[in-house]
Amino acid sequence: MSAPTTNIPVAIPAGASSGAPARQAPRTIAGSLSGGIPGARGVASRLLHGTPGRMRLFGLLGVLAAVLLGAISVNALLASQSAVERAANNSAQVVRNQSIHVDLLRADAVATNAFLVGGLESPESRASYEGAMGRVASGIAEAAAAQPADGNALGVLAERVQTYAALVEQARSNNRLGLPVGAQYLTQASAGLRADAIPIVTQVVKANEDRAKKEFDRSNSSLQLLVGLVSLIGLVALAVWLAKRTHRYLNPSLTGAIALLLVALFVTATVITGVGSAARDVSNGNYQRAVALANVTTAANDARANESLTLIRRGSGASNEQAWVADRNTVDATLATLNDSATLQDQWGEYVDAHVEVRSLDNGGRWDDAVKLSTSTADGGAAKTFGTFDVSVTQARDSAGKATVTTLEELGGAAPLIAVVVALAALVASWLIIRGVGQRIEEYR
Amino acid sequence: MTTMLSTLRRRLSVLVTVAGLGALAGCSGVTYAETQLPTTPAPKPSSSAPAVPAATCTNATQSYDPLPSLPSRGDITDASMRRIISKGFITVGVSADTYLFGARNAFTGGIEGFDIDMARAVAKAIFGDPNKVQLRVITAGDRIPLLKDPDRPIDMVARNMSMTCGRWNDIGFSAEYYHSGQKVLVSKALPGAKDLGLADLKGKRVCAPTGTTSLTKLQEVKGPVVVTAGTHTGCLVLLQQGKADAITGDDTVLAGLAAQDPNTVVTSAKAITVEPYGLGLNKADVYLARYVNRVIADLEADGEWKTIYNRWLAGPLGPAPAPPTPVYGR
Numbered sequence: 006m007s008a009p010t011t012n013i014p015v016a017i018p019a020g021a022s023s024g025a026p027a028r029q030a031p032r033t034i035a036g037s038l039s040g041g042i043p044g045a046r047g048v049a050s051r052l053l054h055g056t057p058g059r060m061r062l063f064g065l066l067g068v069l070a071a072v073l074l075g076a077i078s079v080n081a082l083l084a085s086q087s088a089v090e091r092a093a094n095n096s097a098q099v100v101r102n103q104s105i106h107v108d109l110l111r112a113d114a115v116a117t118n119a120f121l122v123g124g125l126e127s128p129e130s131r132a133s134y135e136g137a138m139g140r141v142a143s144g145i146a147e148a149a150a151a152q153p154a155d156g157n158a159l160g161v162l163a164e165r166v167q168t169y170a171a172l173v174e175q176a177r178s179n180n181r182l183g184l185p186v187g188a189q190y191l192t193q194a195s196a197g198l199r200a201d202a203i204p205i206v207t208q209v210v211k212a213n214e215d216r217a218k219k220e221f222d223r224s225n226s227s228l229q230l231l232v233g234l235v236s237l238i239g240l241v242a243l244a245v246w247l248a249k250r251t252h253r254y255l256n257p258s259l260t261g262a263i264a265l266l267l268v269a270l271f272v273t274a275t276v277i278t279g280v281g282s283a284a285r286d287v288s289n290g291n292y293q294r295a296v297a298l299a300n301v302t303t304a305a306n307d308a309r310a311n312e313s314l315t316l317i318r319r320g321s322g323a324s325n326e327q328a329w330v331a332d333r334n335t336v337d338a339t340l341a342t343l344n345d346s347a348t349l350q351d352q353w354g355e356y357v358d359a360h361v362e363v364r365s366l367d368n369g370g371r372w373d374d375a376v377k378l379s380t381s382t383a384d385g386g387a388a389k390t391f392g393t394f395d396v397s398v399t400q401a402r403d404s405a406g407k408a409t410v411t412t413l414e415e416l417g418g419a420a421p422l423i424a425v426v427v428a429l430a431a432l433v434a435s436w437l438i439i440r441g442v443g444q445r446i447e448e449y450r
Numbered sequence: 451m452t453t454m455l456s457t458l459r460r461r462l463s464v465l466v467t468v469a470g471l472g473a474l475a476g477c478s479g480v481t482y483a484e485t486q487l488p489t490t491p492a493p494k495p496s497s498s499a500p501a502v503p504a505a506t507c508t509n510a511t512q513s514y515d516p517l518p519s520l521p522s523r524g525d526i527t528d529a530s531m532r533r534i535i536s537k538g539f540i541t542v543g544v545s546a547d548t549y550l551f552g553a554r555n556a557f558t559g560g561i562e563g564f565d566i567d568m569a570r571a572v573a574k575a576i577f578g579d580p581n582k583v584q585l586r587v588i589t590a591g592d593r594i595p596l597l598k599d600p601d602r603p604i605d606m607v608a609r610n611m612s613m614t615c616g617r618w619n620d621i622g623f624s625a626e627y628y629h630s631g632q633k634v635l636v637s638k639a640l641p642g643a644k645d646l647g648l649a650d651l652k653g654k655r656v657c658a659p660t661g662t663t664s665l666t667k668l669q670e671v672k673g674p675v676v677v678t679a680g681t682h683t684g685c686l687v688l689l690q691q692g693k694a695d696a697i698t699g700d701d702t703v704l705a706g707l708a709a710q711d712p713n714t715v716v717t718s719a720k721a722i723t724v725e726p727y728g729l730g731l732n733k734a735d736v737y738l739a740r741y742v743n744r745v746i747a748d749l750e751a752d753g754e755w756k757t758i759y760n761r762w763l764a765g766p767l768g769p770a771p772a773p774p775t776p777v778y779g780r
Contacts, residue, residue, distance in 0.1 A: 158485040
């Protein structure tokens, strides 16, 4: 903008030389240049002319700085709060999808194990299968509602889960008729579940883990406050300039404004770093624990299904036993990294012992005894020891997941209130600046 | 001056409002990219390998001479048999889904059928106990690789295995213990289903398990589209899911499949091959083969073979015929 400075004669105090060139400009030219709104331009020019004009200009800049500081602080506070909120939502979505993952594997473990026993499945195992599949169905609906970005992937998942359930039912009805084709349907169901459905859940979990991580990083938005700091420095410079220009060192209003803004900035910074570090604590604490325990649960249930499949495949299940070993290593390694996992480790160890016994029976040609031990709900039986571990690890995961979400939800709670207070403080500071500068302009005349 | 100040103030309040709105807008602007589906590698087109011309010979059913009589366990010195005896059981590769021959009983969970009884008869001869057998479920394609494996994961195969000249190059066989032939099972929905032969199924999808003589024969016939599965029951699943129109295999196996699905029928077309079943053995285990041949000969002599046949096959195939005549002298 290179509009003509002015053509209006304004009282120029001695010593103010900056307006000099403008004063020489002929009125007519400026008038013609100012275009269709000579009035507004004229008023602005008159207001900004000379020392009072500069006072007005700097005052205006001061107000802008105060408003900017307020806006930045409010933005940073609200951004932190909503980042924490989104982190909570994303964490909840991670947990939700991990539950779907576990329940799918649990359903498969139950279905294959029931098949192994032979004859009609027990009402308990049927109920357990239906419970798991029911939770999968409602879990998918909830997860799709909670995160629209997952909608498409979860839609495909729902379709694959339906295929799985249909194959299991076909296996079941053929099995009831005593037809060997039932076993083939079950094999197809299990293989399809692992090849087509599980990778989608894994992908959804991973996407939400990434989202949660991003939000944990965003929860500390204190970097924005540097802009606020620069504004504050600008205000101090204004105060210094004003003091020099008017030889009045203390301007109570302006000083009050600066002090108020300093306090606002400090409070904002404290709140934000507090939220950020608390969020980091959750991220490294309960959240990580919930994710780790969910991984343990999925690996354990996968192992259990593989134990059944190894037996069902009667000697040709070497690949399933390899999968079992890989799952076991995952569980062992993950549990070792967690605090308070001694009980879980003991319970898992008992199941591992039972499994090793199952394998040695089967490898020793005693398949029937191996099946008996694998499906045994008596003490020391694989079904019993696994069930105990599964219940404990699921409880531990649920409590860590709940703790994550509730802690995060509480974290940002005070931020909006503080944002309102900071915004009000910035407005009050703006008024104080106007008042302070206005006072000096009055005095100057 | 006051008017100017008030103008300034008014402008400022507008500015503050604008800045405030901008700040609020900045908070709610997070949207996530849609979760990507995992990329699945495109399935490799199953190479319908060109049919390898079958090795020809005239003595596919010729096995080794049986031992004159069954020696007692302590007297056996053959290394392979000593290994089995010290292990305490014989490991036999079987099918768990060939209804009537080797299939899992859905009610008891046990595996049973004609082939299983043959395996148990061998176990009974060696150990005096038909239960001293470890049944290892294998697919048709597993049979030869597992028998050839130097680690000896299995000692014997009792899994409707046809004796062929080509297979004799890789493994050994007992004498023939069952006589079968390759036929076709079709969906009753096909027009004229009852009389269709393989050659009539032009452009139809015909399924056979990988690694079987049935598949080799199917690939020799021009016309049908070849579909494969791991087992015959896998083929039945494909047929039930509309991914195959027909299944080809040994008549006995097909009878077992037809019994599981009333919508299918084994056609009356003449068997296109002769399938002599033998118990598969490691090529080096000649002594074991001679031992097993004695067991089979005794089963056939004392009527036990007929009992086994009637137990499993009398229903769908009628009463037992005379057992196949063994050919020895290899």
